[in-house]
Amino acid sequence: MSNPSTALTDTRLLLGVSGGIAAYKSAELVRQARAAGAQVRVVMTAAAEHFVGAATFQALSGQPVRSSLWDPAAEAAMGHIELARWASQVLVAPASADLLARYAQGMGNDLLTTVLLATAAPVALAPAMNQQMWAHPATSANVARLRERGVAIWGPGVGDQACGESGAGRMLEASELVEALIAAKVGDQLRGLRIVVSAGPTFEDLDPVRFIGNRSSGRMGFAIAEQAALMGAEVVLVAGPTSLPTPARVERVNVRSAEQMLRAVLDQIDRADVYVGAAAVADYRPVAPRPSKIKKAAEVMELKLVRNPDILATLADRARRPFLVGFAAETDDVLHYARGKLEAKRLDLIAANRVGLPGCGFDSADNELTLLWPDGELALPRASKAELARRLLLHVSERIRSRQG
Numbered sequence: 015m016s017n018p019s020t021a022l023t024d025t026r027l028l029l030g031v032s033g034g035i036a037a038y039k040s041a042e043l044v045r046q047a048r049a050a051g052a053q054v055r056v057v058m059t060a061a062a063e064h065f066v067g068a069a070t071f072q073a074l075s076g077q078p079v080r081s082s083l084w085d086p087a088a089e090a091a092m093g094h095i096e097l098a099r100w101a102s103q104v105l106v107a108p109a110s111a112d113l114l115a116r117y118a119q120g121m122g123n124d125l126l127t128t129v130l131l132a133t134a135a136p137v138a139l140a141p142a143m144n145q146q147m148w149a150h151p152a153t154s155a156n157v158a159r160l161r162e163r164g165v166a167i168w169g170p171g172v173g174d175q176a177c178g179e180s181g182a183g184r185m186l187e188a189s190e191l192v193e194a195l196i197a198a199k200v201g202d203q204l205r206g207l208r209i210v211v212s213a214g215p216t217f218e219d220l221d222p223v224r225f226i227g228n229r230s231s232g233r234m235g236f237a238i239a240e241q242a243a244l245m246g247a248e249v250v251l252v253a254g255p256t257s258l259p260t261p262a263r264v265e266r267v268n269v270r271s272a273e274q275m276l277r278a279v280l281d282q283i284d285r286a287d288v289y290v291g292a293a294a295v296a297d298y299r300p301v302a303p304r305p306s307k308i309k310k311a312a313e314v315m316e317l318k319l320v321r322n323p324d325i326l327a328t329l330a331d332r333a334r335r336p337f338l339v340g341f342a343a344e345t346d347d348v349l350h351y352a353r354g355k356l357e358a359k360r361l362d363l364i365a366a367n368r369v370g371l372p373g374c375g376f377d378s379a380d381n382e383l384t385l386l387w388p389d390g391e392l393a394l395p396r397a398s399k400a401e402l403a404r405r406l407l408l409h410v411s412e413r414i415r416s417r418q419g
């Protein structure tokens with residue numbers, strides 16, 4: 015179980031639930047949004063109440079659920095206009111074909127559509143419907159009209175549907191919607207920054223079929239690149255060998271060896287404001303990789319290795335250096351070794367983590383980091399790599415801003 019996150023602290027989420035079987039997923043969405051720090055209030059349409067009871071949302075949100083414009087007690091407590099003003103973000107999930115149509119027409123014939131018209135907060139819709147309904151030209155026209163007005167449309171996903179059909183129309187999962195909420199919130203925190211991230215292992219070839227590698231999955235570096243792009247940065251990801259998909263809006267340069275990685279980073283660095291060295295760069299490479307496969311002969315075989323260039327140290331030596339972030343993956347004495355590397359490589363920041371623990375570090379979804387800089391440190395408790403990446407990047411942007419200011 016991850017620690018409660020703070021990614022949605024300050025978010026006042028007004029969750030609209032319209033009629034659809036996917037409404038059951040919205041109960042989980044309320045739970046996860048609150049776990050990420052959001053305050054949540056739920057407004058249901060009359061149709062939604064056929065699928066999930068208001069009591070479920072009330073219990074999960076910790077707030078009274080509203081469904082009618084005509085409930086004098088509820089209106090006295092928080093009127094629909096106040097509700098619309100209270101929200102910092104509105105999300106309708108599931109958004110049925112009927113809800114899309116009514117909103118696109120500007121109708122205000124129930125509490126939810128009234129709030130949608132009255133709010134100045136950003137509005138996102140997570141459509142959920144049968145795939146034929148989603149593909150219908152009327153629905154497409156409504157969606158296009160809403161997009162033109164600046165409404166975000168999240169999803170729908172493709173897959174099996176409750177009606178037994180398969181195609182586009184599935185509501186995104188609760189966790190995907192929470193990630194979208196976080197991305198919407200952080201969308202301009204790194205605007206104007208160009209960030210180069212290195213990630214993954216490097217492979218140092220012995221011959222055409224063998225190499226020396228390491229167990230880095232690349233996930234931490236990919237999470238940093240992905241989050242940096244979501245936070246508005248221009249991102250170049252220099253990736254060692256890994257099968258991870260390229261995150262959206264990230265420019266990727268694939269490399270294999272440490273020397274190739276250094277060259278690719280140097281190609282990018284003059285325009286970069288930040289370099290994050292999340293790659294597990296091999297320290298040594300074979301002195302002379304063989305052009306053809308090494309055959310088995312001797313009983314004992316010796317490999318001769320030579321030191322690879324240190325990418326971070328190379329960057330630190332340059333006259334114009336970007337803000338330099340290193341990683342220190344250690345099995346023992348983590349903070350001691352990390353501070354040593356911070357100083358030896360003259361970094362602005364180093365993120366230290368213990369590797370070799372089950373469920374944390376290499377090849378796992380969660381991680382735990384301590385940020386160290388010349389005159390301070392900050393422990394980031396165990397969380398998803400996405401959450402840690404955001405917190406690290408926020409710290410970097412604050413440091414850069416305070417330097418500039």
Ligand code: CTP
Pocket residue numbers: 272291292293294295296297322323324325326327339340341342343355
């Ligand atoms: N690094 C680098 N170039 C190298 C080796 C490492 O830029 N040739 C960077 C890594 O990307 C990471 C940091 O240096 O950000 C620390 O890497 P690590 O392997 O932990 O440290 P090393 O300096 O290689 O020291 P050691 O292997 O002795 O722990």
